[in-house]
Amino acid sequence: MIISTGERPKPEVAERARALAGRLGVSYAPRGNASVAKLLAEYRDDDLLIVLHQGVRLLRSGAAPLQFHPSMGFVRAKRVLKGETDPLAAAAGMVPGDSVLDCTAGLGADSLVLAVSGGEETSVTALESSLPLYALLSEGMASYDSGLPEVDSALRRIEVVNSGHLDYLHSLPDRSVDIVYFDPMFREPLHDSAAISPLRSFADSSALSEGSVAEALRVARKSVVLKEKRGSGEFSRLGFQEQLRQGNKTSYGVIAIDNRS
Structure with missing residues (x-):
């Protein structure tokens, strides 16, 4: 690069x-x-x-250009600021001040929503294993001007780390983060998703491993959350309880730490 x-x-x-x-x-x-x-x-x-x-753009030969923009994350963040509860924060059982590890940051939309949902006392660490995506995300979050001070403040509070999630999870002590979140590349792509498709040439397309989930369960204090295509077999394969969302193509799977046997 x-x-x-x-x-x-x-x-x-x-x-x-x-x-x-x-x-x-x-x-x-x-x-x-x-x-x-x-x-x-x-x-x-x-x-x-x-x-x-005012911005940053990533170009790769033969691929569509990527420009940093929080996209639907910005829309969702504005809803949170109006007093609505975001489905991801609700699925995770998030309360103000919770710490969050976003293991698959992508363009950071979910990290932004979680940072806004948790408020100024919440810490969000966003992991991105791809160096080009990490560069786009870290520079974008540091410089992007949304026009909303609360959103810009949340973007600046997110710590972006260039690391694979399994290595990073291995480095953390037991019960050191409230919420661990995974949004891997879907096993069955949503081809009509304009936000996801350009990421595929940069992002790690590997399936989420049972080992990664086990490490997340060791590290998390409250919950481990997985985003996947609605009805995906990944939820049952990895031990998540799927939470269906009415009229939505995606779902969240949750393992609540306090409720595990």
Whole structure:
């Protein structure tokens, strides 16, 4: 992966891009007048992260571009701010101040909703194993301006970590996080999901393992939650109790720690 900017960037944008490349240990490519294709060819790479004045964009040869945006997470966060309860927070049994480990961050929509739902005392750690997605997410959350101070504050509070979830779970003590959440790539894709489809060329498509769930159960104090396609066999395979949502294509599966035998 290489990091660059849009054409004729402001000095502060170029500095952000340069600093991000330094933190990630990847090449910073001054844009100049070069096209995206020329930069990729010059640096012999397939992935290019472009830092913009208000945003960040990820490009991969042969794939649709990804721009950081909380998407439906923003819509859901606004509902929470109006006093509604989000289905994910409800499924997890979340209360203000709970700590959350989002093991499969993607573009961070669920992390944002959980951060807003839990309030300023809640800590949310978002794991992303793909370096390009991690770069997009961490820079996006640090710079995105939603127009709502409560949403922007929640984005800045999320700690984004470049790690596979199993390795990270192994590193945590027993009962050290209130809620552990998984949203892996669905075994049966929802092909009409515009938010998910562009992620597939970057994200880990492996099925969630029983070992990962076992580690999550060791680490969690309150609940472990899985998002999957409604009626998916993954819920029963991994020991989750599916909570159906009326008229929705996805469901949440829950293992409540206090109720386990």
